[in-house]
Amino acid sequence: MPMPDVTPVPLSTLTTLRTGGTPTALIDAATTDELVGALRETWASGDEWLVLGGGSNLFVGDEPFEGTVVRVRTTGIERLPSPRPGYVRLRVQAGHNWDELCAYAVSAGLAGLEAMSGIPGTVGAAPVQNIGAYGQEISQTLVEVDLLDESTGEVSTVPASELGLGFRTSVFKHHYGSAPLRRAVILTVTFEAAEVGHEKREVVGAQLRAALGLQAGHPVSLEWIREHVLAVRRSKGMVLDDADPDTYSAGSFFQNAVVSASFARTLPDECPRWPLAPDVDPVTIIPLAAYDGVVAPPPSVVSDVKVSAAWLIEHSGLRKGFKLPRSRAALSTKHALALTNRGQGTAAELAELARFIQGRVQSEFGLVLQPEPVLVGVEL
Numbered sequence: 001m002p003m004p005d006v007t008p009v010p011l012s013t014l015t016t017l018r019t020g021g022t023p024t025a026l027i028d029a030a031t032t033d034e035l036v037g038a039l040r041e042t043w044a045s046g047d048e049w050l051v052l053g054g055g056s057n058l059f060v061g062d063e064p065f066e067g068t069v070v071r072v073r074t075t076g077i078e079r080l081p082s083p084r085p086g087y088v089r090l091r092v093q094a095g096h097n098w099d100e101l102c103a104y105a106v107s108a109g110l111a112g113l114e115a116m117s118g119i120p121g122t123v124g125a126a127p128v129q130n131i132g133a134y135g136q137e138i139s140q141t142l143v144e145v146d147l148l149d150e151s152t153g154e155v156s157t158v159p160a161s162e163l164g165l166g167f168r169t170s171v172f173k174h175h176y177g178s179a180p181l182r183r184a185v186i187l188t189v190t191f192e193a194a195e196v197g198h199e200k201r202e203v204v205g206a207q208l209r210a211a212l213g214l215q216a217g218h219p220v221s222l223e224w225i226r227e228h229v230l231a232v233r234r235s236k237g238m239v240l241d242d243a244d245p246d247t248y249s250a251g252s253f254f255q256n257a258v259v260s261a262s263f264a265r266t267l268p269d270e271c272p273r274w275p276l277a278p279d280v281d282p283v284t285i286i287p288l289a290a291y292d293g294v295v296a297p298p299p300s301v302v303s304d305v306k307v308s309a310a311w312l313i314e315h316s317g318l319r320k321g322f323k324l325p326r327s328r329a330a331l332s333t334k335h336a337l338a339l340t341n342r343g344q345g346t347a348a349e350l351a352e353l354a355r356f357i358q359g360r361v362q363s364e365f366g367l368v369l370q371p372e373p374v375l376v377g378v379e380l
């Protein structure tokens with residue numbers, strides 16, 4: 001099969017942080033066959049490779065990328081029955097735009113993705129860091145993925161339970177995480193969503209209610225949630241907008257730090273912190289057919305806590321909009337966690353700012369913030 005090669009362009013034009021040199025080769029794969037064919041051919045050549053979705057979670061270095069970039073451009077949503085009454089499955093091609101999937105689910109009256117409206121990028125990249133927002137994350141609705149493994153060159157279906165999904169991590173993410181890395185490319189992603197229709201319902205999750213300014217017991221529709229999530233995100237520069245340099249970012253550049261409860265006690269009381277477990281209201285339903293007279297033990301208590309990286313940055317003396325002298329990299333003027341490229345800034349300038357922030361937070365609070373985006377050809 002002929003490879004759908006295109007003339008390589010600098011990765012700074014394909015990533016939302018707007019950095020990155022030109023790759024040796026660039027392939028645009030618009031069908032699963034093209035994607036599988038391009039990957040097998042690239043792997044057989046032994047060259048370096050990088051799979052690219054929307055480029056919204058990548059921090060790429062300034063040097064040319066000596067290898068092949070395969071851009072995933074497959075699209076399509078299939079609606080399938082679910083074995084669970086009241087639910088349906090959505091099998092989505094990896095290159096499908098994430099927010100378009102959220103819009104589809106909301107308009108079809110399907111719940112489970114609405115709080116993640118407005119997250120940039122593709123569906124295939126979503127499991128890579130178990131994307132999430134306002135207490136909802138895809139591990140809550142993800143059933144399985146079809147993927148192509150580099151080690152075997154074969155396609156297999158892998159259940160969500162084997163993907164090492166954790167807080168902004170999975171077996172696919174390169175630079176940290178306890179589960180061993182799996183070099184694979186996701187071809188399709190299957191979600192299970194609840195058929196709730198367009199009626200107003202109480203919002204599940206205290207974090208989402210707080211972000212939307214809702215009291216418990218106040219019912220709203222899925223459409224209302226999507227619209228208001230998008231508005232909140234826009235006000236923080238967290239929805240891509242060419243006209244707004246505060247969105248020339250990779251979203252949150254640093255992860256909220258996960259620390260032990262005893263370390264968290266050494267931080268000032270005002271530093272926001274959350275329990276590590278996903279924020280879902282505690283309801284355990286055992287289907288009658290599966291009930292064998294034994295009630296499952298209560299979930300074990302996780303003592304680690306997540307602390308706000310944005311708070312740590314701001315309280316180490318770095319305000320929104322902060323930049324180093326003569327640098328074209330700056331903190332967003334709307335959100336202290338987003339490092340932004342103010343136009344033609346290089347990866348070196350962004351890395352210098354990132355290291356400066358890490359140093360300030362470490363000397364003030366004794367912990368090293370870890371980057372959230374995937375780093376390619378650049379080190380912090």
Ligand SMILES: Cc1cc2nc3c(=O)[nH]c(=O)nc-3n(C[C@H](O)[C@H](O)[C@H](O)COP(=O)(O)OP(=O)(O)OC[C@H]3O[C@@H](n4cnc5c(N)ncnc54)[C@H](O)[C@@H]3O)c2cc1C
Nearest residue numbers: 053054055056057121122124125131132185186250251374
């Ligand atoms: C303004 C802004 C706001 C954001 N807000 C959020 C947020 O609220 N929550 C959140 O979790 N994230 C957020 N992000 C981060 C980002 O949008 C997500 O991580 C998104 O899933 C990345 O998708 P992408 O297609 O752009 O991935 P890319 O940046 O193209 O790739 C990211 C990584 O995934 C790999 N990858 C891409 N496609 C595949 C595939 N098909 N199979 C295997 N690996 C693949 C790449 O090789 C790379 O390692 C935000 C980013 C921006 C710019």
